[in-house]
Amino acid sequence: MKANIKFKQKLILSAMTAILVGGLSTLAVAKDFPNKPIQLIVAFGAGGSTDTMARIFAKYAEEELGQRVVVVNRPGAGGELGWVHLANAAPDGYTLGLINSPVVEVYPFTREGSVGYSLDDIRPLANIITDPGVLAVAANSPYQTLESFVTAVQENPRSVVVSHEGIGGDDHLAALNFAKEADIDLNFVSYSGNAEATAALLGGHITAFQGNMSEVVNQINEGKVRGLAVWSNERIDAISQVPTGKEQGYDVLAAASRGFAVPAGVSQPVYDKLLSVTREVVENPEFLAEMAQLNMPVNPIYGQDYVDFIHESHDRLKALWDQEPWIEQ
Amino acid sequence: MPLNKIDSTLTVLIGALCAGVVWIGLGMRGDAGIFPVIAGSLGGLACLGIGINSFRRKRPDESQPPIAWQRFTLWCLCVLGLLGLMISVGTFVALVIFLLVSLCCLSDLRWPAALILAVSFSSLIYVVFVHLLAVPLPSGGLWNWLAN
Amino acid sequence: MDILFTALGNLVTPMALLTLLLGTLAGMAIGSLPGLSSTMGVALCIPITFSMPPDLALILLGAVYVSSVYGGSITAILLRTPGTDASIATALDGYPLAMAGRGGEAIGMATLASLFGGLFSVIVLITIAPPLSTVALAFGPQEYTVLAIFGLVTIVGVASDQPIKGVLSAAIGLILASVGLDAFTGAQRFTFGQRELFDGVPLLPVLIGLFSVSQAFNLCVPKSAGVLSSKRPQLQGRNLPLWSDMKRCLRTLLRSSVIGSVVGILPGAGTSIASFISYNEARRHSNTPEKFGKGELEGVAASESANNAVTGGTLIPTLTLGIPGNAVTAVFIGGLTIHGLIPGPSLFTQHAETTYTLILSLLLANILFAILGLWLCRYLVIVTKVPGAVLGPMILVFSVIGTYALRNEIFDVWLVIAFGVVGYFMERWRYPAAPLVIALILGPILEVNFRRSMQISHWDLTTFFTRPLSLTLCVLVVLALAYPLWNQWRRRNAQQ
Numbered sequence: 005m006k007a008n009i010k011f012k013q014k015l016i017l018s019a020m021t022a023i024l025v026g027g028l029s030t031l032a033v034a035k036d037f038p039n040k041p042i043q044l045i046v047a048f049g050a051g052g053s054t055d056t057m058a059r060i061f062a063k064y065a066e067e068e069l070g071q072r073v074v075v076v077n078r079p080g081a082g083g084e085l086g087w088v089h090l091a092n093a094a095p096d097g098y099t100l101g102l103i104n105s106p107v108v109e110v111y112p113f114t115r116e117g118s119v120g121y122s123l124d125d126i127r128p129l130a131n132i133i134t135d136p137g138v139l140a141v142a143a144n145s146p147y148q149t150l151e152s153f154v155t156a157v158q159e160n161p162r163s164v165v166v167s168h169e170g171i172g173g174d175d176h177l178a179a180l181n182f183a184k185e186a187d188i189d190l191n192f193v194s195y196s197g198n199a200e201a202t203a204a205l206l207g208g209h210i211t212a213f214q215g216n217m218s219e220v221v222n223q224i225n226e227g228k229v230r231g232l233a234v235w236s237n238e239r240i241d242a243i244s245q246v247p248t249g250k251e252q253g254y255d256v257l258a259a260a261s262r263g264f265a266v267p268a269g270v271s272q273p274v275y276d277k278l279l280s281v282t283r284e285v286v287e288n289p290e291f292l293a294e295m296a297q298l299n300m301p302v303n304p305i306y307g308q309d310y311v312d313f314i315h316e317s318h319d320r321l322k323a324l325w326d327q328e329p330w331i332e333q
Numbered sequence: 334m335p336l337n338k339i340d341s342t343l344t345v346l347i348g349a350l351c352a353g354v355v356w357i358g359l360g361m362r363g364d365a366g367i368f369p370v371i372a373g374s375l376g377g378l379a380c381l382g383i384g385i386n387s388f389r390r391k392r393p394d395e396s397q398p399p400i401a402w403q404r405f406t407l408w409c410l411c412v413l414g415l416l417g418l419m420i421s422v423g424t425f426v427a428l429v430i431f432l433l434v435s436l437c438c439l440s441d442l443r444w445p446a447a448l449i450l451a452v453s454f455s456s457l458i459y460v461v462f463v464h465l466l467a468v469p470l471p472s473g474g475l476w477n478w479l480a481n
Numbered sequence: 482m483d484i485l486f487t488a489l490g491n492l493v494t495p496m497a498l499l500t501l502l503l504g505t506l507a508g509m510a511i512g513s514l515p516g517l518s519s520t521m522g523v524a525l526c527i528p529i530t531f532s533m534p535p536d537l538a539l540i541l542l543g544a545v546y547v548s549s550v551y552g553g554s555i556t557a558i559l560l561r562t563p564g565t566d567a568s569i570a571t572a573l574d575g576y577p578l579a580m581a582g583r584g585g586e587a588i589g590m591a592t593l594a595s596l597f598g599g600l601f602s603v604i605v606l607i608t609i610a611p612p613l614s615t616v617a618l619a620f621g622p623q624e625y626t627v628l629a630i631f632g633l634v635t636i637v638g639v640a641s642d643q644p645i646k647g648v649l650s651a652a653i654g655l656i657l658a659s660v661g662l663d664a665f666t667g668a669q670r671f672t673f674g675q676r677e678l679f680d681g682v683p684l685l686p687v688l689i690g691l692f693s694v695s696q697a698f699n700l701c702v703p704k705s706a707g708v709l710s711s712k713r714p715q716l717q718g719r720n721l722p723l724w725s726d727m728k729r730c731l732r733t734l735l736r737s738s739v740i741g742s743v744v745g746i747l748p749g750a751g752t753s754i755a756s757f758i759s760y761n762e763a764r765r766h767s768n769t770p771e772k773f774g775k776g777e778l779e780g781v782a783a784s785e786s787a788n789n790a791v792t793g794g795t796l797i798p799t800l801t802l803g804i805p806g807n808a809v810t811a812v813f814i815g816g817l818t819i820h821g822l823i824p825g826p827s828l829f830t831q832h833a834e835t836t837y838t839l840i841l842s843l844l845l846a847n848i849l850f851a852i853l854g855l856w857l858c859r860y861l862v863i864v865t866k867v868p869g870a871v872l873g874p875m876i877l878v879f880s881v882i883g884t885y886a887l888r889n890e891i892f893d894v895w896l897v898i899a900f901g902v903v904g905y906f907m908e909r910w911r912y913p914a915a916p917l918v919i920a921l922i923l924g925p926i927l928e929v930n931f932r933r934s935m936q937i938s939h940w941d942l943t944t945f946f947t948r949p950l951s952l953t954l955c956v957l958v959v960l961a962l963a964y965p966l967w968n969q970w971r972r973r974n975a976q977q
Contacts, residue, residue, distance in 0.1 A: 043469060049888070050524035051812040059528045074467050079888050081679030082662065088676065114667075120676055165937050171667045193622075193933050194664045199748045199805045206802065207618030209937065222803050226825050297819050331667035339910050347649065354656050357671070364935070365668040368928040369659045376652030382645040397909065401704045408701045412877065412898060420891065424882070432874050440870030441707035454875060458882055466517075466525065468886040 037097055037274050041072040045093070045101035047086025049079040053218065053300070054262055057133060058102055060294055064285040082170070084111055084120060091125035095269030097278060103128065105261040106174050109318035113325055114172055123318060124268060127275070128310045130282045131263035133295070134303035135216040136236035137178040138246065139166075140229050142205050145212075150232045150252045153212065157188045164211045166190045167201045172331055177321070178235055178258030179214040180330055185254045205229065216260050217243060218299040235259065242299060261303070263310060279307055336397070340387035344380040351376035404439060411435040423473030428455035488837035491536050492845060500537050501842060504544025505849045511545070512552020515564045515689045515876075516883020519549035520808040527816055535820035539839040542816050544846040546809055547599055547792045550752070551850050554591040554785050559584055559864050562693035562876055564883075566684065566922055567752040567788040569915055570760040572692065573639065574773065574780030581776055582714040584862040590722045590778045591785045592854035594734055598786030599847035601738035602745065602793025606800075607840055611829070614801040616746045622933035623945050625750070627954040629927035632754045634961050635761035636916040641774065647916045650907070654917035657682045658924025665932055677892040684921055685887055686896040689880045691914040694901025697877040699908070700869030708868045716866065720859050722778055730782040733763045741787035745794020748806050752791045753922050759787035765964055793843065800828050800836060 044062055048054045055077060062073035078086040083104055090101030103126065111119050139150070147153040157164050168175035171194060183190045193210060195201035198219040205213045206228060213220065213229075221242050223229040231246030235258040239248055249256040264282060266275065285291055286304045295302050305313055351373045358369030411434055418427030432451035436442045442450070462468045491497060504526075511522035522545050530538035553568035558575030571591060578587040605613065620628075633651065640647025660671045661681035672678045700706060737759035744755035763783035764773040773780050795806025796813070803824035805811035814824055820835075822828060828836045864872070884897040904914050938944035945951050 049520075049808075051520050051527075051808055051815075053815075055524065056527065056812075056815045059524075063528055072467075074469060076469055076889055078890065079680070080890070081676045084679065085676055085890075118674055118676075162939060170664050191936060193936050194929075195933075196664060196929070197749060197811075199811065203617050203748050203798070203802075203804050204621065206804075207621060209621035222823050222825060226827075228802075294819060297821055298815060299818065336910065343910070347653070351652065351656070354671075361668055361670065363666040363668065364932060365663040365666045365670060367932075368924075369656065369670060372652055372655035372659060372924070376649060376656060379645055379649035379652055383649060386645065398703070400909075401702055404704065404706075405698075405702050408698065408873075409902075411874075415877075415881065416891075416894060416898065419881075419894075428878060432878065435701070435874040436871065439701050439706065439873075440868060441709045442871065450871075454878070458878060462882055462886060466886065469889065470882065470885065471891065 037277055038069055038071045040098065041074050042069065042097075043093075043099045044073055044075050045086050045090050045099065046075055046077050047079060047083035047090075047102065047104070048077070050077050053298075054102055054104060056298065057262060057295070057300060060291070060298075061132070061285060064288055064291050065281055068281045068284050082111075082173075083107055084115070087111075087126065088120035090265065091121035091267060093267045095267040095271075097266065097270050097274035099267065100129070100278065101126075101265050102262055103265045103314075105131075105263070105314060106177060106317055106321060107172075109314055110172060110177075110321050110325070112318075113322050114329075114331055123314070126265045127268045127270060128314050129264040129266055129275070129279055130286070130307065131261050131305035131310050131313065132282075132286060132302060133260075133262040133300045135218050135260045135262075135301060136234050136240060137175060137258035137260070138215060138217050138220060138224075138234050138243075139179070139182065139232045140205070140213045140215070140220050140224065141211065141232060142208060143228050143230050144208075145230065147212075147232065148230075150247075150249070150254065153232055154186045154188060157186075157190065161189050162191065164191060165193055165209075166212045166214055167193050167195045167204065167210045168214045169198065169201070170194055170196060174258060174260040175214045175216070176330065178256065181258060181324075182233075182235070182249065182254060182256045185249075185256050202229075217301065221299045240301065242301075263305070282306070337387040337390050340383055344384040344387070348377055348380035348384070351380060407438055408435065411438070419471050419473075421473055421475045423476070424470040425455055425459055426473075428458060484833050484837055485841070487834055488841050491834070491838045492540070492841055497537060497540055497842075500533075500540050501544050501845055501849060504541045505548040505846050505853065508545040508548030508846075509552035509555075509850060509853065512549035513556045513564055514883055515556070515562055515693045515880050516685060516885075516887055518565050518685070518887075519546055520812065521887075522546075522549050523809050523812045523816075527812060527819075530816055530819075535822065535835055536838050538816060538820060539835065540842040542813060543839055543843045544849075546813075547789065547843055547846045548850040550789055550792055551592070551595040551599075551785075551854065553788075554595065554781075555588060555854070555858075555861060558587045558591060558781070559861060560693075560872070560876060561696045562880070563688070565752075566688055566918065567756055567791075568784070569688070569692070569753065569918060570639075570756045570784035571781055571788075573760070573784075573915065574775070574777045577774075577776035578778070578781070579862070579865050580714055582717045582865075583719070583776070584714075584865050585716070585720040585858050586722050587778065587781055588858040588861065589720050589855060590726070590730075590781050592851050592858070593722070593727070594730075594737075594782040594785040595789040595854075596847055596851040597734045598738045598741055598788070598790035599792060600844065601735075601786075602742045602790040603840060603844045603847065604793075605742050606793045606796055606843075607837075610797045611801050611826070613746060614798050616743065617748060617798040617802065617804060617806075619950055620747050621948070621951075622930040622937065623948055623951040624954060625747070625930035626927060626934055627945060627951050627958060628747070628750060628754070629923045629930065631954060631958050631961065632757060632923045633920065633927070634958055635757040636919055637962070637965065638761035638764045638770075638773070639757065639915045639919070640913040641764075641770070643911050643913055646912045650912050650914065651916040651920040654920025655924045657687070657917075658921050659928070664929065665936075675892075677890060681925065682921065683887070683893060683896070684918075686884050686893045687900050687921060688918050689884055690897040690900025691904035691907070691918060693876055693880040694897055695904030695908060695914070697873040697880065698901060698905040699873075700876070701873035702905075703869070706868060706870035706873070708871065713866045713868065716862055720855065720862075726778050730779050732766070733759075733779050733783050734786045736762060736766075737783045737787040738790040741790025742794040742797075744787075745791035745806055746797050748798060748804055749926065751807065751922060751926070752788050753919070755787040755791050756784040757919055759783040761961065765961065770965075789847075796840075796843075800824055801826065 046058045093099035204210045233249040354373035358366035415431040436447035511517045553564040554571045557563040557568040557572040561576035575587045740759045741755040760783045764770045795810045798804040799810040
């Protein structure tokens, strides 16, 4: 009997200690976070535009955090591999990842059954870059406006070839969206890199190029390429001569966004700390200047707003997919 | 085993594999299957050629030095051990143990020499990859598992 | 001309020369380690270059780029462990030479050939870059398709003593090349649900497995691999090739440099196409084609001058059109724009000073790595005297860690070991490994461009013969295929 009481006392005592220690340690985590290097997972290879942005961000974040920020490239499966690693990482705040919208939110339904993560496993932190989609033709092309392009496709659908960067990617979705809006059939050709596609456009091997603003801004400003439309709400400063799709009567919005996310289980204090660091970096004029020089349009969306942004985009694309899947199943 | 026997066995196996590739390729949607079908057929034809050649060949093959199976097995075990240790106890320890064991067993080096080589080479790798190139090498799941 | 002198003035400052030296040394190290590619080297340098003045930043990037391509030849020759696909063709003849004790001579030839190719392409870049950049635009999907076939034809030359086995090896490479998510339809092909395979079978683990890991097996497994019993080559003192050898190779050097520069201009064609086509052409024009693959200095010269000529070639579309010739120059564009330099014609007018500083730094980096290479090679060849069983474990460690570093994936490490075992047995059973790798590299280029051509031409196969450039390439392919056969027939006739 006595032994039993003692046992119970021990049990209560140890439980209390556990709670106390546990509580202290969460406090401690928020207070001296971070106390070791942080990993930043990039789901694409070294040297690409996502990677370049990550490495520049890491440089500024290190100053704010006082810890090394190590960029870890985990390319594979069009980004899925990196996001699986992000979703499965320990939710202690020492693993951050870059997510690329809209690709990150379409895999859960386009790859249903085989996909290795769900959007609920990832908690978006802050969007940094929004690179609007652009439909462009070569400068010597007969098409001056979106209207004349659409008419040409209606008259002779076989004469027009449009490039995009891989099926199911943001460019492909943008072009599909436009084709649906204009009620035309486009002949798509997939190009894996923007360099090859630009060369093909300038060489006259393809009619039009669906890509992102940052990829053709130099060629547009040099007058080698003509932007027919930019798929954004308003005109973009760097290419102010290019009208939006809306101005020309096609209500199409498309962009590639890059932002940060953490595994879903990260505690609120750590999440807040990372959010404030991101805010500091994004508001740093030097960081902004470097992004501007790389033609990466900064468009910060923080915290809950970004979470909503990703989920809204997911719901919109899911509805489109349910209506008419763009990859045959 | 003489080379032409190996060849004929291999061609049967790889030929079957190529046939499988062609079969799967024919079932693929759209034009996705064209390339696998071409590649598989090419492989099938090459297998046919090698197979016919190996049956026709009368003169004996030049003799090859036999594989030292004992050493081969030992070496394979070392390599598998390296990977297993990398995943479980971490890269640095794995490298030292792997180098020590393989140098001692396979190269007739005495253990002090092997130890010095193993430790210094592993340190070099660690400095170059972890510190200079900032590659997070596997640190071993065992420690995490023990900590929990 | 004035601008060249101003640019030269920028380069001969102590800071610039120090940057050049460090960049060259780092590049040579990166190039010679398996798994560390020149893309990775240049990408790692990008954050460092932010805080540097644009001149120094470009000098660093340029030096790392050209010397990392050269660095691959050293390990390819001495250990038969090519660090990247660009130096596979170098290993074909370089390693037999090293095993005959002529490693120093082979490295000497590789160094001089690299220097020749590098200088040639930089001079092309300085003199005729703008008109040549139109080549990048003239190549459409049809031309890329035929170019890829041209590359595949070289398998006949690489596997000359086992042609059918070479074809089988290439077929397996093509099958491996079709693994992954199809870019056109999104269909899964032979992925077996493995997420790591969705983007295809990664090239470098296969390459490192078939060459480096299998070499580690070769070195460790034989009974005579130990310290006490190993028989290693007697070194022959020569570190520079004979003048007569150089003279003999001059035509090959020139031809390979032209091929390298032109292939470099084409975005997405890749360094290895250039080195394999050059190797095959050298063999085709040689009086002693049977010596290729058994230790022919001319083979080393062909491959190395071509892969270094690619470096200048890739910069032509990068600087004139803003279209990067390969992954490394894509990183370069980032390095240029971050310093406010926008690739395009303005680089040769408004920012000519910085541009010519970059171009001249490539020139100097070429000369610098040649001097370093020639000086170091007498020490480096000693590696071939180390007993196999000591060398083998170290090569394996480099291969495993280098592969892991590529994309931080344990899956790739298993892949590299598996291909190592496959490579070991392929070599024993006389199945050449190089065709497999060539096919794995060229397969995607061939397939993607073939299907693009078909989509553009609406399934009209004559599209390959109705375009002048593509027709010319077709004729070259037929010549490359028919010439060896015709040669054989002619010799047989002469003997009778």
